[in-house]
Amino acid sequence: MALEVLDGGWLTTVQDLGRPGYERYGIPVSGAMDFFALRVANGLVGNPPGAAGLEITLVGPVLAATEPCLIAVTGADLTFQVDGREMPMWMSVFVRRGSVISFGGRRRGCRAYLAIAGGIEVPPILGSRSTYLPGRFGGLDGRSLQPGDRLPIGPVSGHLPEQAGRRSPPHLIPAWDDSPTVRVVPGPQDDHFIPEGLETFFRSEYQILPTSDRMGYRLEGLPVAHRRAEIISDGVPPGAVQIPPDGQPLVMMVDHQTTGGYPKIATVITADLPLLAQCVPGESRVRFRAVRVSEAQHAYREVMAALEQWERTGVG
Amino acid sequence: MALTFPRILPVGDAALVVEFGDRIDPEIHRQVLALAYALEREPFPGLRETVPTYRSLLIYYDPRQLLWDEARERVSDALERGTKIPLPEPRELDIPVVYGGEFGPDIGFVAAHNGLSEADVVRLHAGSVYTVYMLGFAPGFVYLGGLPEALATPRLRTPRPSVPAGSVGIAGLQTGIYGLSTPGGWQLIGRTPMPMLDLCRQPPTLLRPGDRVRFIPISVEEFAAWQRSDGAGSP
DSSP, X not given: OEEEEEEOOSEEEEEOSOOTTOGGGTOOOOOOSSHHHHHHHHHHTTOOTTOOEEEEESSOOEEEESSOEEEEEEEEEOOEEETTEEOOSSBEEEEOTTOEEEEOOOOEEEEEEEEETTOXXXXXXXXXXXXXXXGTBSTBTTBOOOTTOEEEBOOOOSOHHHHTTOBOOGGGSOOOOSSOEEEEEXXXXXXXXXXXXXHHHHHOOEEEOTTOOSSEEEEESSOOOXXXXXXXXXXXXXXXXXXOTTOOOEEEOTTOOSEEOSXXXXXXXXXXXXXXXXXXXXXXXXXXXXXXXXXXXXXXXXXXXXXXHHHHHSOO | OOOOSSEEEEETTTEEEEEOOSSOOHHHHHHHHHHHHHHHHSOOTTEEEEEEXXXXXXXXXXXXXXXXXXHHHHHHHHHHHHTTSOOOXXXXXXXXXXXXXXXXXXXXXXXXXXXXXXXXXXXXXXXSOEEEEEEOSSTTOEEEEOOOGGGOBOOOSSOEEEEOTTEEEEEBTEEEEOSSOEEEOSEEEEEOOSOSBOTTSSSSBSOOTTOEEEEEEOOHHHHHHHHHHHGGGOO
């Protein structure tokens, strides 16, 4: 049972929910940039939340099903098609043997997620099947999909055609903004900036530069003025907003370096990381709004409670 | 601005950091390890992982189990415990290194920068005992403290696109070892055949924060012999 890769698309990688627990060894978490969309896709095809699927960036791949399979596509709208016919997203779809899965073109968002019943069963590395491109490990030999690859699929149970047509409840389909305002918790080094610097950061809009990737988003806008531009290197979480000496913010994403020496003005809240994941480098702009930790934690609890209730019961 | 340490700060909604000081210092680092050790021995429910660095400990927790106030409380308790329990004796490890030549292309620069011969660089570098301060930057990259001041050398002006795994480098007053092949800007003075990172091992790195490390100069032939006997374990 496998999916055969006819075309890898622009950047398609195997991702699950990442490999937490190894940051003290310098190993980043990796995993799906939009963890929410991957989990919904997995739920639609009856997989556990942490099953591995495909993260598809901007331009989709072309895949042939060597056996009948059940798939679901969530996240960015890249015009999902089976045998040249457009299919609904956020819904489980039965794919016949020999059918071809492809994508017609990007409409909105940056990253689509394809889950397949049984999950993609590449060998796990340190407990995860996520691809970490800079380290060349995880996923499919640590790289993105190439023509000729075969993606092994885990065993499935039940009659697949009967499981098709399952839809996500509307409240689990996020309404993104192409240029969102994301919430951040100020600090831990907000005291390294002069008041005007903090004001600039929270009042301006920043362009997401084309060089942005899974390691980090490079932003451009009004420079943020420091009091001190360096710290002694310390731990950096996903979502950390570092300000290097030139004052242009860098937002750390899932493949980020685990330690760094630039002051961190703020940290993007977990609930809003998917919004950032769907921003398009070179096109989207972003603004930051400060919230208290308690607000951030309640937002996360709410998002996860809704997701998990649906995962558990199938009811939104 | 005078700060009182240790201080506990929120880092987003799923982590907090305990800062023990604002300089690189063995005593400050000992406090970082003491807290990490206290949390390892008695983790609180919802604790996910800790990342020890030079002067602070980053602590990840599950915001569905603990809110920030509660997490701060648990960490304060652990801080108190950490000052009372003795740290385990540090492990001592010898790391074989081929100095100079193609294995350490910047050794001549490091020597010239400090008015030394290449032999002096080897003697000084291999004559010190280092402490592992932290792992970071890239998988398995080891930051070591204890470099003799006579060897301090600034980073390369332009980083190399690829530095081989096992390379031993100098950046300012630090020395370090590359865990896997990555781009890098440290001055390379040698390379070890010992795999620093093995993704099939638990834990995946040979060295851990707090370890004491000594470098043992070896020949190119010994390097090759090492690789034949142990090369299978590298990633």
